[in-house]
Amino acid sequence: MPSSRFPIPQGTLDMLILQIVSLEPAHGYGIAQRLEHISRSVVQVNQGSLYPALHRLEQKKWLRAEWRESETGREAKFYSLTAAGRKQLVVEKDSWARLADAVQLIFEEGN
């Protein structure tokens, strides 16, 4: 693994997953691919932590899962966003934005 990619900040994985799934239902491998793709290969997701996160979100009823045919013709487990998940995504985006603004403010103050 190239070391130029930094590891994903703690606690943001859930938000990213919700964001990706909000565009369209996706299976685990697809989510992993898109995570890499969207973040233009700058965020390194430990793929091992993806599945526990998916199951956690499913258990919290933010994601819904169903088995259906994937693009290769094989059955895959597709995750899609529930209404509660959509609400959660808004909340997380909002708090992320506020955190980012706050951090920005602190940096500007320092200058």
Place this chain on the structure above:
Amino acid sequence: MIPQLTNCFRRRKLEGDLDRELRYHLDRRVSDLERLGLTMEDARRQASLELGGMTQIQEEVRDVWLTRWLRDFAYDIRFSARSFLRTPSFTITAVVSMMLGIGVTTAIYSLVDQVLLHALPVREPGRLVLVDATQGEQVADGFGGWNLMSYPICHDLDAQKQFFEGVFCRALTDVNLSTGGDYHPATAEIVSGNYFNLLGVQPALGRVLTQQDDGAANANPVAVISYDFWKTRLGGAADVLGRKLIVNMHPLVVVGVAALTFRGIDVGEVPSVWIPASMSDQVIPGYSDLRDSPTRWMQVLGRLNEGVTLKQAQVGLQPWFKAMLQRNMNEAGFPKITPEEMQEYLHSSLLLTAAPQGHSSLRRILVQPLWVLFAATMVLLGLACLNVSGLFLARGSARDREIGTRLALGASRGRLGRQFLADSLLIALTGGFLGAALAPLAVRALIAFLPKNTAENALHAGVDTRLLLFAFGVSVTAGVLSGLAPAWQSGRRSLVSSLQQRGGTAFGGVRLRKVIVTAQIALTLTLVVGATLFVRTLDALMTKGPGFVTSSMVSFTLAASRNGYSNTDGSRLIRRIDEAIRNSPITQVSAVAGVPLLTGGSWNNPITIQGDMRITTDRAVNLNAVTPGFFRTMGIRILAGRNFDERVARPSGEMGFRSAIVNESFVKRFLDGRNPLGLRIGVGSGPDVKTDIEIVGVMSDFSYRGLRDESEQAFVPFLEAGSGDATFYVRVRGTPESAFQTLRAIVHNADPTLPVMDLRTLDEQVSRSLNTEHMLATLSGGFSLMALVLSVVGLYGVMSFVVTRRTREIGIRLALGADRWSAIWMVLRDALLMILAGIGIGLPVIWFLGRLIVSQLYDVKPFDLTVITIATLVLGTAGLSAAVVPAHRASGVNPTESLRAE
């Protein structure tokens, strides 16, 4: 929490899905990498490297499914269950211990709950209060049970709207009831018109009684019947509304059926019919205008307003109450009383008690016995827990190697402790489940100890949610408690020592087990002493007997007044029946009494005695009216003076009694050695009481209300009472059962509509009056037997373990020349020490607890030395015999073999 729990049950599917999901990921990645030009082998390696360890992901996902501790716990339980199945004898012993402990506790709790704790099934029972007055207010006559007040008080209190939403009153009475055919005795509840409305009880059919029904006297001949009565006596007829009931020969129209769940406000006495107080003249013969009289005959209950506390109401009502006392005193009909009584009267105050469970005389009788028994079962349960603890400790030492290995492999002590907890919880829950399943049987057996009519009507043996919750709570508590000792022990275990010793254990395990056995012996001693006390009490009461003959005696009661007889006609009828019985070939001797004996109740009143000076008895004297044959029939001796005349002595047209026979206690307490014969007495305490009854005789003491009764008594001639209500006492030839038929026929012959009540032998009446004592003696005896078995098993377990542990030491001693008796003594001394220590701990506890049960005892002190000696001997013998077997084994140790084994 909920999704995690449901996940427990769909493990397999979840695992399969996860497996498929991860395999899909890997396969896709491999084929993508191959497309980028890697060889299949490289692609495989690369893909699984990126994903990380499969097992680790699976584990992490499993943690999501079930939170960590839940998963561990599930493993523990499964592990426990598997190891229990491998050691069935251990498992059965432990489960049976728990089953006994929890089953018995649950059964007794079922009665405690039903009789003592259960709130009435009415609207907000928490706001109900019982209204009574402190001693001194009771100057007016009364009849009935306890907490008696008059109807006018109830009516006035109902107007105190700043405290009460309303106040109602009720009285229970027995009536002769016919639905068209035969007459049967039944229980009726006479109620004020607001009774149903204030309780919030709805009709199942028709309507309930209302304020209008309690309007003008005798103008509303209506009744509401109970659901049970409707179903059993009327076959659940749909057209029951408008039907006629004949209550004491008066027709009442059924206007409604009460809700299924409502069984009156007395858990021991379930009424068949509710009748408005406006009809009390019809229902209670011999009284009229009860609603306007100061006669005390009803219990008064109120519903407090929302937000008003009992205390506020009690304090706030005193001015009203005092004013009422003053007002009453100035009224014309107020009885003449002495100045002291006047003082007491004016100082009495109103007393409110919370009554969410209603009012019950059964509760009054059973409250102490039931708590005593409940405490005994708790002790038994504690013993069962200790037993299971001991068994676990024994098993723990057998599992030493396993545990040592687990520790060595890095299991934390907490984790191991949790395993022990899972073990004991599993045992306790299994035992609890079985115990709860057996509880209904036990409850049915318990109810058999109570008076029959109560058992049939009022109490049920079913298992409801409350009981299940109780059993579950008790099981979990018992599980945790019995798991504490083994868990603590495992926490102290030293890893090194447990691996060093081959198949052995640290000696701390034995010490803890000895402590447990000592505690068991202490607990058992309290139960054995308690049981011995109750058995002695029962025995003393049975030996003492009622003071009159009971064998070959039959009694039954007639209430002619309830069949519309006037006093004159009724007394004529009774005399006719008495004649017929005396002339019957089945009869040896027979007699009539106005009030039945040994039923708990009596006719009582203070007595005014005119000797050199006029005195009034300081407490009520028990009165009865009997025929002259009574003394001979019952085998009661007339010690001085004479019997009553065979014929009415007073001139016709004149009322009242002319002669009386008092008992020895009466003479001893009130006459102070003076000659009673010729003294004149009167019934009542006021200055107006005429003392025109001459004491003509003195009779020996005998029991009236019950076997414990040692009261002062004064009996008057039944023939002068002129009453149609009487109890017959007949000494029969042949078996009592064969006499029943003849007696019924004689009554039927005299009046076919007159029900024969309480037809039974006097022996049965005696044993009925000892219901509570029987229950206490039998149950506590049974409990202490169980306790003995449990602690003997515990003692045996420890001692045989000790012998096994010390085989080598014993072998060496024997090889060095010690004789076999010293080996036996070594074991017995250990056992004896535990037994003595247990007794030493138990005695102060018994001394302390004994004072709480004094009122249940008879002719024996709670800390009776004989009793304690007997109990100690029983326990000591049982304990030592449990130690004899291991001791014998110790003496049989073969020195050579025991040394070679090491």
